[in-house]
Amino acid sequence: MHTGSCLCGAITFTVSAPLKRPDACHCGQCRKQSGHYWASTDVKRSALAITGAGHIRWYQSSPKVRRGFCDTCGSFLFWDPPQRDSLAVAMGAFDAPTDTHLHVHIFTADKGDYYAIADGLPQE
Structure with missing residues (x-):
């Protein structure tokens, strides 16, 4: 069982399954919305319970994907392709410990020029 929330606590969530290894997305959309790259883990919808969903x-952000954020504090929490049975949940929103580690960097061709990816993980 893993719990998390937005910055102000208006939205809380519980994941009732082990967390998959997260990825770090360096695409332009994730960088603009999060302020840097965005780390997330895919969670099956059936394992995710959200309180405060009205917030x-x-x-x-594209024809096939929407991004969910808190209407009070602006925390970017979800990357949701409605046609899939899972959505991505922001790693930074989870309460510690998550018992996970990044496993890959994606969209690295779009990464910002102000940082290097030097952790030795695969880059796509």
Whole structure:
């Protein structure tokens, strides 16, 4: 069981399954929305319980994906492709410990020029 929340606590969530190894997305959309790269883990919808869902605002960032954030504090929490049975949940929103470690960096061709990826993990 893993718990988490947005910065202000208006949205809380519980994941009732082990967390998958997260990835770090360096695409332009994730960088602009999060302020850096975005680390997340895929969670099956059936394993995710959200309290305060009325505070989630959805931004349709592409035809197939929407991004969920708190309408009070602005925390970017979810990356949701509605056609899939899972969605991505922000690693930074989880209460510690998560018992996970990054396993890959994605969209690295779009990464910012102000940092290096030097942790030895695969880069896609």
